[in-house]
Amino acid sequence: MEIVTETEKLIDEKLRALLKVDKEAWTLDEWVLGLYSIYRKHDIKSMPSDIWLQVVNDASQLAEEVRRENYKPVSNEEGVLRQAVKMFCWMCCFVGKYTHEKAQDLGVNDSIGISLVTSHSSDDFAGGDETYSKWIVLKFPGVCPVCGNSPCLCPSYAEMVENRKVDPRYEKFKGEWSKNIENAKREFNKSENTKDFRTKSLNQLIKFFSDIYGGVHLQMNLDRICFHLLEEVGEVSDELLYLNLLKQYQEDELDKKFKPVFYESKGRIQGISPKLDEQVNKVSAEKSGEALGEALFEFIRTSNIENLKGELADVFSWLCAVLHKLDCLIKPGVVKDRPGSFSFSRQIENHYKNFHGDFACPVCEKAKCDKLCLLKNLTAKILNKKNKKLSS
Numbered sequence: 001m002e003i004v005t006e007t008e009k010l011i012d013e014k015l016r017a018l019l020k021v022d023k024e025a026w027t028l029d030e031w032v033l034g035l036y037s038i039y040r041k042h043d044i045k046s047m048p049s050d051i052w053l054q055v056v057n058d059a060s061q062l063a064e065e066v067r068r069e070n071y072k073p074v075s076n077e078e079g080v081l082r083q084a085v086k087m088f089c090w091m092c093c094f095v096g097k098y099t100h101e102k103a104q105d106l107g108v109n110d111s112i113g114i115s116l117v118t119s120h121s122s123d124d125f126a127g128g129d130e131t132y133s134k135w136i137v138l139k140f141p142g143v144c145p146v147c148g149n150s151p152c153l154c155p156s157y158a159e160m161v162e163n164r165k166v167d168p169r170y171e172k173f174k175g176e177w178s179k180n181i182e183n184a185k186r187e188f189n190k191s192e193n194t195k196d197f198r199t200k201s202l203n204q205l206i207k208f209f210s211d212i213y214g215g216v217h218l219q220m221n222l223d224r225i226c227f228h229l230l231e232e233v234g235e236v237s238d239e240l241l242y243l244n245l246l247k248q249y250q251e252d253e254l255d256k257k258f259k260p261v262f263y264e265s266k267g268r269i270q271g272i273s274p275k276l277d278e279q280v281n282k283v284s285a286e287k288s289g290e291a292l293g294e295a296l297f298e299f300i301r302t303s304n305i306e307n308l309k310g311e312l313a314d315v316f317s318w319l320c321a322v323l324h325k326l327d328c329l330i331k332p333g334v335v336k337d338r339p340g341s342f343s344f345s346r347q348i349e350n351h352y353k354n355f356h357g358d359f360a361c362p363v364c365e366k367a368k369c370d371k372l373c374l375l376k377n378l379t380a381k382i383l384n385k386k387n388k389k390l391s392s
């Protein structure tokens with residue numbers, strides 16, 4: 001008999017309460033819990049990069065549908081919207097696993113473990129639990145994180161913004177824009193505003209992004225928006241690769257292998273953290289790199305985790321951009337719940353249900369997807385490809 005863990009009981013309990021609420025009102029964090037509860041059984045044993053590879057897979061298929069201009073509703077076999085729903089589901093599973101599981105259930109080989117919930121941002125103005133919506137507000141405090149405005153003014157300075165690290169003209173704007181961002185963060189500091197943000201429904205959150213970036217989306221085509229989405233999906237992969245590497249080196253005699261690498265980067269790290277500077281000075285006096293190696297390892301890993309959260313927020317923001325642009329492109333009547341705009345929550349709800357209309361995996365129709373479901377699904381896909389090749 002399968003053992004039901006404490007975490008599973010807790011998730012089941014929360015889901016039962018959640019299922020009484022109209023999915024139109026579900027927040028992002030509630031979708032994370034709901035979708036993760038369906039796929040928890042196979043995701044719990046997967047490594048972070050394995051789950052993220054499913055996001056990469058769906059993002060690339062989304063790009064294919066964009067290239068084919070396949071703007072059909074989600075009930076169709078394919079189309080941009082359906083791929084967006086599937087991609088969103090895997091994003092939620094990834095975040096769900098690392099915000100709901102306990103250390104003992106994640107295993108010692110997991111390169112993330114519980115660090116997404118235990119590690120807090122160096123500028124944690126929102127406070128409270130570590131959740132997906134919190135990482136979003138930390139990155140987007142109601143304004144664009146570059147120009148500090150809502151609506152975003154970046155397109156007016158497009159070239160300068162793109163090359164801001166080297167463009168001298170940026171100096172002139174930097175001060176004022178940083179001030180805008182600090183002011184916006186201060187607004188979020190008030191607990192009721194953060195709470196208000198976290199209780200936004202998923203659809204309201206998508207609107208939150210189109211309020212900031214609607215003008216930006218207007219002058220970009222869907223292909224270009226999709227490039228940005230793929231770029232951000234790649235940035236998460238980058239952070240995951242680095243986390244895996246850190247994990248391997250940590251297991252593999254940290255001192256001997258880490259020390260020289262970190263010692264070499266000594267010149268580049270001065271000034272980024274007082275604690276590190278202290279270690280660097282100590283090393284110079286003692287002529288030993290061991291303490292610096294450890295301090296750097298901690299510093300880099302913490303930054304790595306913080307970056308990962310920021311990149312996950314960016315992926316979500318560009319997925320919202322795809323949805324907003326798609327909403328402008330889909331002609332009234334094509335998607336069932338138009339006129340007006342389509343509800344992404346309804347699209348997800350329509351996809352993740354079984355024959356009885358209950359919230360479940362659409363392939364095996366179970367509320368907790370069978371472990372064999374993915375294997376069956378992939379086998380069918382591979383055989384289909386083979387058949388296509390034979391018949392062509």
Ligand SMILES: [Zn+2]
Nearest residue numbers: 144147152154
């Ligand atoms: Zn901007």
Ligand SMILES: [Zn+2]
Nearest residue numbers: 361364369373
């Ligand atoms: Zn299934």
